[in-house]
Amino acid sequence: MVSDLSTTTLPKLIQGGMGIAISSWKLARAVASRGQLGVVSGTAIDRVIACRLQEGDQDGSIRQAAESFPDQGLAARVLQRWFKPEGLDRPGAYKPVPLFSISPPKSLLELATFASFCEVWLAKHKASGPVGINLLEKIQAPTLPILYGALLAGVDTVLMGAGIPRDIPGLMDQLCQHEPCDLRLTVENGEDVAIPFDPSIVEADLPTLERPKFLAIISSHVLAMSLARSGGVDGFVVEGPIAGGHNAGPRGWKVESGEDPTYGPKDEVNLDRIKALGLPFWLAGGKDASSSIAEAEELGAQGIQVGTAFAFCSESGMEPTLRRRAIAYALAEDLETRTEGRGSPTGYPFKTLNLNGTEGGRDASERERQACNHGYLRTAYQKPDGTIGWRCAAEPEADYARKGGDPADCAGRRCLCNGLLATAGFPHAMKSGGIEYPLVTSGIMRDLPRFLSGKSDYSADDVLDELGIEKSAKPELPIRLTHEVQNGPAYRA
Ligand SMILES: Cc1cc2nc3c(=O)[nH]c(=O)nc-3n(C[C@H](O)[C@H](O)[C@H](O)COP(=O)(O)O)c2cc1C
Incomplete structure (x- = not known):
C-alpha cells in the first residue's frame, strides 16, 4: 500500500536525521511546526530513552508520551525498569541496556518499540507538519521494533541510508498490518540469517496503519535506479x-x-538519471544558503535536506555546553571537519570535527578501548560451529582477534556508539575511570554566522527564516492521527 505522492504536497525542506539524538523530538517538532519535514533519529533511540529515564525524565516528556502508548502494560514495564526519579548516582553510571542480537530479550524489544513511539509522538505532538524517522540500514538488529514503534506513533516518512534498504518498504507494509516479519541480517563469511519480530509484543486491538512514505538516502544514481526498480520507494535524498x-x-x-x-x-551523481525515474528527490550536503532551494528546484529536485545548520541550533539534542563551544570555535574559524577513512567501524567514511576535548580533537589510538557495551555497529559473523557471533573493529583488538577478526581492521577505528552518546549528553563511565569523550560529526560550518546574525545563539526558526521558509507555511503533507485519535481519545494537552 504505497501512498501516492503528488509533488504539490511535498515539503521543500527536510531537516536531516542526525544520530545519536541530535535530531531530537524538539528539533523535529520545531521544523514540522513550520510545515517542513522534521525528522527524529531512530539510531540507538532505545538507549537514549533509557538514559533520559535514568536521569529522571526531567521534563516529564517521556512519561507524557507513555500515556498514549497503546499497550499501557508494556509502557508500565519499561518505566518500572528504567525510570529513576532520583536520577543517576554519579555521572555516567547508567544501567547497562542489553545488546541487540538475533533473539534479543523481550524487555529490549519492548524498550525499543516504546522508545521510538515516544520520540515520534513527542515530535508530532502540537506540531502542525509532518514528522519522519531516520534509520541506518547498516544497523540491522534493532530496526524492526524501532520502525514499529514509529509506525504506532503515526510517523509520516521513514528515511534510510548507509546501505541498500531494499527490503524495508515490504517490511513496513507487514508492520502496518501488525504481521510478524523477518529482517535479513548480513553475516560476514556466512549465509544471511533472519531476525524475527512479532508486533504482538504490543498487546492492543489495533487498526491497520497507513503506510508512511519511504525515502532512500543515496549517493549514486546507480543505486537510485536499482532501488526504484525494486519498488516501494517514494523518493530519494541525494547526499x-x-x-x-x-x-x-x-x-x-x-x-x-x-x-x-x-x-x-x-563521484558526482547524475541528476538527469534520477529525474528520469519520476520520483521526487531532495539534495543534501552544504545546501544551506538562502538560494539553495531555488537552485535545487532548477536541477529538478523537490527541495533540500539540511543537517549541519540544525545540528548546532538551540533545539538540537547536542549537549548544550559542547554545542556552545563548537559555535564559539566555529566563529573563531578554529575548527576543521575531516572525512576520516577509517574512523567508523561501518567502513564508510565519517566526518569528525577537531574540537578540543572531544574524540575528533585527538588521535583514535588515544582512547583506551573498552569491551563493546552498546554494540550498534557490530557485524554478525559465522563462528566455526555455525552459530552467529558479533564483533566490532572498535572493541579491544584482542577481543576482535579472538572472534576471528583481522586485527589490522582495528587500526584507526573510533567507538562511535560511546562518542555519539556522549555528544548527546549521555557519556558512559569507563572501566578505567572517567567518562567517555564526545565525538562530534558535522558538515561544513562556515555559514553559522549567518544564522546567528550577531547573536550568541540561534534557533531552528533562524535557519528556516534564512532558507526562505515562509512563516505562515501550512503543513504540506497530510498529518495522520495515531490509533488513539482514530479510536476516540485525543492527544493529551
Ligand atoms: C551531526 C550529524 C549527524 C548525522 N547523522 C546522520 C544519521 O544518523 N543518519 C543519516 O542518514 N544522516 C545523518 N547525517 C546527515 C544528515 O542527515 C544530512 O543529510 C546532512 O547533514 C546534510 O548535509 P549538511 O550537513 O551539509 O547540511 C548527520 C549529519 C550531521 C551533521
Whole structure:
C-alpha cells in the first residue's frame, strides 16, 4: 500500500536525521511546526530513552508520551525498569541496556518499540507538519521494533541510508498490518540469517496503519535506479560528500588503503538519471544558503535536506555546553571537519570535527578501548560451529582477534556508539575511570554566522527564516492521527 505522492504536497525542506539524538523530538517538532519535514533519529533511540529515564525524565516528556502508548502494560514495564526519579548516582553510571542480537530479550524489544513511539509522538505532538524517522540500514538488529514503534506513533516518512534498504518498504507494509516479519541480517563469511519480530509484543486491538512514505538516502544514481526498480520507494535524498555524518566512499577508494577519501567529478551523481525515474528527490550536503532551494528546484529536485545548520541550533539534542563551544570555535574559524577513512567501524567514511576535548580533537589510538557495551555497529559473523557471533573493529583488538577478526581492521577505528552518546549528553563511565569523550560529526560550518546574525545563539526558526521558509507555511503533507485519535481519545494537552 504505497501512498501516492503528488509533488504539490511535498515539503521543500527536510531537516536531516542526525544520530545519536541530535535530531531530537524538539528539533523535529520545531521544523514540522513550520510545515517542513522534521525528522527524529531512530539510531540507538532505545538507549537514549533509557538514559533520559535514568536521569529522571526531567521534563516529564517521556512519561507524557507513555500515556498514549497503546499497550499501557508494556509502557508500565519499561518505566518500572528504567525510570529513576532520583536520577543517576554519579555521572555516567547508567544501567547497562542489553545488546541487540538475533533473539534479543523481550524487555529490549519492548524498550525499543516504546522508545521510538515516544520520540515520534513527542515530535508530532502540537506540531502542525509532518514528522519522519531516520534509520541506518547498516544497523540491522534493532530496526524492526524501532520502525514499529514509529509506525504506532503515526510517523509520516521513514528515511534510510548507509546501505541498500531494499527490503524495508515490504517490511513496513507487514508492520502496518501488525504481521510478524523477518529482517535479513548480513553475516560476514556466512549465509544471511533472519531476525524475527512479532508486533504482538504490543498487546492492543489495533487498526491497520497507513503506510508512511519511504525515502532512500543515496549517493549514486546507480543505486537510485536499482532501488526504484525494486519498488516501494517514494523518493530519494541525494547526499553529496560534504554532508555531515557518514558518507559514501568515492569511486575506487578502499577503506583498507588507510587513506582519507578524496572526491572528484566521477563521484558526482547524475541528476538527469534520477529525474528520469519520476520520483521526487531532495539534495543534501552544504545546501544551506538562502538560494539553495531555488537552485535545487532548477536541477529538478523537490527541495533540500539540511543537517549541519540544525545540528548546532538551540533545539538540537547536542549537549548544550559542547554545542556552545563548537559555535564559539566555529566563529573563531578554529575548527576543521575531516572525512576520516577509517574512523567508523561501518567502513564508510565519517566526518569528525577537531574540537578540543572531544574524540575528533585527538588521535583514535588515544582512547583506551573498552569491551563493546552498546554494540550498534557490530557485524554478525559465522563462528566455526555455525552459530552467529558479533564483533566490532572498535572493541579491544584482542577481543576482535579472538572472534576471528583481522586485527589490522582495528587500526584507526573510533567507538562511535560511546562518542555519539556522549555528544548527546549521555557519556558512559569507563572501566578505567572517567567518562567517555564526545565525538562530534558535522558538515561544513562556515555559514553559522549567518544564522546567528550577531547573536550568541540561534534557533531552528533562524535557519528556516534564512532558507526562505515562509512563516505562515501550512503543513504540506497530510498529518495522520495515531490509533488513539482514530479510536476516540485525543492527544493529551
Ligand atoms: C551531526 C550529524 C549527524 C548525522 N547523522 C546522520 C544519521 O544518523 N543518519 C543519516 O542518514 N544522516 C545523518 N547525517 C546527515 C544528515 O542527515 C544530512 O543529510 C546532512 O547533514 C546534510 O548535509 P549538511 O550537513 O551539509 O547540511 C548527520 C549529519 C550531521 C551533521
